[in-house]
Amino acid sequence: MSRGDATDSDESVDYTDTELMITRAAQELRNDDTVLVGVGVPNLACNLAKRTHAPDLQMIYESGTVDSNPDALPLSIGDPVLATGARSIVPMYEGFSRYLQGGRVDVGFLGGAQIDKRGNINSTAIGDYGDPTVRLPGSGGACEISSNAHRTLIIAPHQKRRFPESVDFVTSPGYLDGEESREDLGLRGGPEAVITDKAVMKFDDDGELYVETLHPGVTREEVQAATGWEIRFADDVTATPTPDADEIRLIREELDPDGVYTGGGD
């Protein structure tokens, strides 16, 4: 669905929720970052950042491709377009050990079926692990990304079932249960932000989520209704910056011209 136009800017640009998530996620990336990318929205966000403010951004995929420069939209994290023209390709073990565990990945992107108030992510099972209601794919490299990247960015649609107070299963540790710290367990970094189709949330010093910005047209009540605990808001909640015309053109004409990840609107 279209969120209408950015009336507070000179140029009026139509954008979808997904496009806003892509442009907002891109803003989290810095020019000298090495980022471990996933397919879909994270891939589009990284490629957008690379074509705008972060041309030197290095993209690594968990398949072991280092500094990929895909000239077509990758449809899986092991797509051949990620291999051709890469800086280097390493075996899976070396990608996870030398690069990720070795501290050479600044940012990792994660999604998940459930994300809780402390940034723990479940992508393993809904219900009981031994007798699940829904069996999900599991960790893949997600547990390593959340454990070893310096910063983790979480992207997910904002729905009440997706944001419970605590997850059914911790696939990828965030700020845990508050009893033990990431540092005590030898985990690096931690989740930095959660970008949804309604808001951008950040973590306070105790590792609990709060709303930093609301997307244009979204109310506090809508965010609260789509969150499974009493969500707190920053003292100075502002509006999430919206995409500009150049970003929208890049997404629609160059990065995902067939609308594989952006075509369904939301």
Place this chain on the structure above:
Amino acid sequence: MTKVTDMTNAISGAVDEGDTVYLGGFTHLIPFAAGHEIIRQGYEDLHLVRATPDLVFDQLIAAGCASSVTFSWAGNPGVGSLRAFRRAVEDGVPNEIAIDEYSHFGLVSRLFAGARDMPFAPLRSLVGSGLPEHNDHIRTVENPFDPDESVCVVPPLKPDVSIVRAQRASPEGDAHIWGISGDVTDAAFAADTVVLAVEELVDTEALRSDPNRTEIPGTVVDYVVEEPYGSHPSYTQGYYGRDNDAYLDWNEVSESHESTLEWLDEWVYGVDTRREYVEKLGVDRLLDLEPTHDYAEPIDMGRYA
């Protein structure tokens, strides 16, 4: 004695009922043709291992070949769920399967330890996750050099059989791989018996012209099979692309156990060899998957005699 044979002989010779069988290849170089031959030969009690089960395990599970699955990400890459895997785990259809689950790094660390005969492999992951609670293979030990630190460890994985693919190999089984090598080399070194399938056999001289590219030495390989398009619908870098339509279609094909069996009847039981499968796919479909050429600069090894 030559190692070169066909897939039918390689599978019947290498795989025994009850074996732990690792199918290598991370997204790239997935041994689909070997998986289909395992199905045709009617195995019922295999312990299947792959980081990403992918469609090939969905097919093996639906055919009733698996009694357990060891994995780290069980989804249809870029598409969604593996429905046959889920039916087995959630509903015991067609049979119950035991699962042995890791993160990617946890599983490839097991393989790393197995390939090098290490007692275990340490890793800075899995602590804080729910997996150690449900998997006795994931444990923590005290760091002997820093008693304040506990370290996650996993045991070596030594499959009875690993089945791997490469672009090309000599008849001795020395194999060149380029593109994403994933878990393939450690899978080959960790196993007792190795089946290697390639897009093409080349002579020994061609292979030895570029020894840095030899990811698998023939000394660990027992069977060599030349089988073009043996990774379809996965891909082989420089030979053919991933058949994304097949991955999307699988979501419909695997909608029910019955519809999955119908597909197996047509595409697995209905053909005897990969060549028949390829003929059935047809020229148009294969041409659509062809990349354009992009050759690497040759290197100069030099001659020093």
